Amino acid sequence: MLIFISRFLLLALPFYFILWLNFDAYPLQLLTANAVSFILTILNVEYELNGHLIFIPSVLWTIEIIKDCVGWKSLMALWGLIFATRGICYKTKVYGALAGIPLIFIGNAIRIASSIWLAIMFGLDKFTFIHDFLWQWGLIALVLGIWWVWLGKTTVRN
Template structure:
C-alpha cells in the first residue's frame, strides 16, 4: 500500500513538472530548448554532487573497497612480474633508486570517478531506466578495472624506472586518465545506449 501511495505521488509530481515544463518551453526555439535541457542537466548534476560532500563530511572509510582494490592490484602486479610485497593495504616496491612504500587509501579506490559517472548518467535527460541501469552496472566494472590498471601500471613503471617517475604517472598521467575514462564511458553510453529504443 505504501509503495502504491509513493508511486502515485511520484506520478503526480512528474505530471506537474511535465505541465510546468511544457508551459515554460512552448514558445522556445530549438536552440533555446537545447539550452533548457543543458540547464536542467547541470542542475541535476550539481544536486547529485551532494552525496560526494556527505561522504567526505561523514568520513566513510571504504575499507572493504580498499581491501578489494589492494587484492586485485596485487594480482595485477604479480602478472606484470613486479618485485614487491604487500602488508595489508601498503605496497613495498623495489625500484632502481630505492624502495617505494605506497598506501592504498580511500581516494585510490576510484569512488569519486564512479560517483561522477553515476551523476552524469542520472542527470542525463530522457534516458530510460533500463538504459541507466545498464550504464551504471557497466560503469562500476569499467571504473574498477580502469582503476586497477592505473594503480598497477603506476607501481610497475616506478619499479622499472625509479621513484622519480611515480609522481608523474600518478598525479599527471593517471588522475587525468580516470577523468578521460569517465567522460569517454559517458559519451559511449550516450551514443549507444541512452536513447536507443532497445533499452527504453
C-alpha cells in the first residue's frame, strides 16, 4: 500500500507542473460548453450558448465554463491511480487511461448540466451546494468507480 501511495504521489507531479504552466484550456472549455448545451437540450432547458458562456434566459443567469470545469483534474487523478497500480502491464494501463478520457468527459458534462438543471428547479441559491459539494464528490466517486471497474477487468501479473 505504501508503494502505491508513493507512486501515486510521484505521478501527481505532472499535475503541479500543468498548474504551473497555466495552460490555455479554452478549446476544452468550448468543447465542454457544447457538451453541456447538448445535455441541457435533452433536459428541455432553454439556453443561449456564446463561446464558453451559457446563458439561461428564464432565470437571467450566465454560467461560465472555466478551465477548472473541463475535468482535467479528474482525468489526471484517474491516470495517477491507473499508473500507480502495480502488477499490470504498461499497455493495459495506457488502454485504461485512454478509455477514461470519454468517460470523465461525459460524466463531467452531465455533472455541470445537472447542476444547472437542479439550480433552475430548486433555486439558483442552491447551485453552489449542488456544484461544489454534491457533484464534486460525485466526480470523485466516478473517478474511483472507473478505476475500480478497470481493476476488475485487468489481469495482474505476478
